[in-house]
Amino acid sequence: MLSKYVGCQTSSIENDITKTRNHSRQRGNTMRVVFGIDVSKASSEVAILVNGEKVHGYTISNDAIGFARLLGDLRTVHKPEIIFEATGVYSRRLQAFLNEHGYAYTRLNPLEAKKQLDSLRVRKTDQIDAEKLAQSQFVLNRKPTYVQEEVYQNLRDLSRFYQNLTEDIVRAKNRLHKVLQVTFPELENILSTPSGEQYWNLVIAFPCKDFVLDLSKDKLSESIRQSTSKRISDKRVAYLAEKLIALANQSYCAVKKNSPMLE
Known part of the structure; x- marks a missing residue:
């Protein structure tokens, strides 16, 4: 036809x-x-x-x-x-x-x-x-x-994809930073720099202070261990757990634990 x-x-x-x-x-x-x-x-x-x-x-x-x-x-x-x-x-x-x-x-x-x-x-x-x-x-x-040969077009596509991915990551970080200012801004001080695998896993696990204070010390320590793929000493885990509890006690969350902002 x-x-x-x-x-x-x-x-x-x-x-x-x-x-x-x-x-x-x-x-x-x-x-x-x-x-x-x-x-x-x-x-x-x-x-x-x-x-x-x-x-x-x-x-x-x-x-x-x-x-x-x-x-x-x-x-x-x-x-x-x-x-x-x-x-x-x-x-x-x-x-x-x-x-x-x-x-x-x-x-x-x-x-x-x-x-x-x-x-x-x-x-x-x-x-x-x-x-x-x-x-x-x-x-x-x-x-x-x-x-040009197809390989050059593929390289340009990969470069553009990487650039878009980088921009998406930056936008996502900016959104998370804004949400944390409402829910748990003190969490940005848990590590030396607010970035990296462990930091973002801690943000996911503890978006507001209630998620910290509702856990026993043992469960809190286990969550900290699971926040990184690297080996972490008991001393380091205990230090982060104490610091996390102190930051949670210091914080005042502007939303409830069931707020859509925490989903």
């Missing part, structure tokens, strides 16, 4: 391109076919220009169905020029599709694209942007974008 739909659409475009090719031959011109693609979140606008003349324009979904239609049109042309603006995660699928099928393309930085198209822009619509991307290629003759 998909191939039948794509084939129907492609034959129409192929006829238009063939007509333009014949006109070009009559004039003695070399035929250039440029696909301008304006990528948004769920769909992309495609404008097909032959020797500067628009022969087709349509919208595709950014999925297998939409890319199948685009592929059908690309296959009707020898060495099509493809140009689109990089739109972060939205253009990644189009880029992967073109790489998979071996098509060269020109990927523009958004600021670079805006600067180049400002002189051509009449009003801001996706359809006009796609067409003007293609039109500008006949004037600027941009070179295809260099495609």
Whole structure:
């Protein structure tokens, strides 16, 4: 069903391109076919220009169905020029599709694209942007974008993931710090620095003073032992237990033990 739909659409475009090719031959011109693609979140606008003349324009979904239609049109042309603006995660699928099928393309930085198209822009619509991307290629003759090996993209993805993870950790720590100011601010003084595996495990185990004072000394000592994966001496456990009890007796919690803030 998909191939039948794509084939129907492609034959129409192929006829238009063939007509333009014949006109070009009559004039003695070399035929250039440029696909301008304006990528948004769920769909992309495609404008097909032959020797500067628009022969087709349509919208595709950014999925297998939409890319199948685009592929059908690309296959009707020898060495099509493809140009689109990089739109972060939205253009990644189009880029992967073109790489998979071996098509060269020109990927523009958004600021670079805006600067180049400002002189051509009449009003801001996706359809006009796609067409003007293609039109500008006949004037600027941009070179295809260099495609790096997949390992470099993987490294960039890992770096971005690590950065996002680090930011999430910082935000989580800031939220915990704010909650502790309401429930048990003295707990931040239990260790030399309020960070690390043992500190965060103690925060989870004792979010307010009641969780400390409700335990016997033996159970409190056992909780302290379980707060770290490292070996900890009996002397160190006893010291932390005494300090924890002193901090709990000093503290005044602003919420009840069953408060949602402690969940």
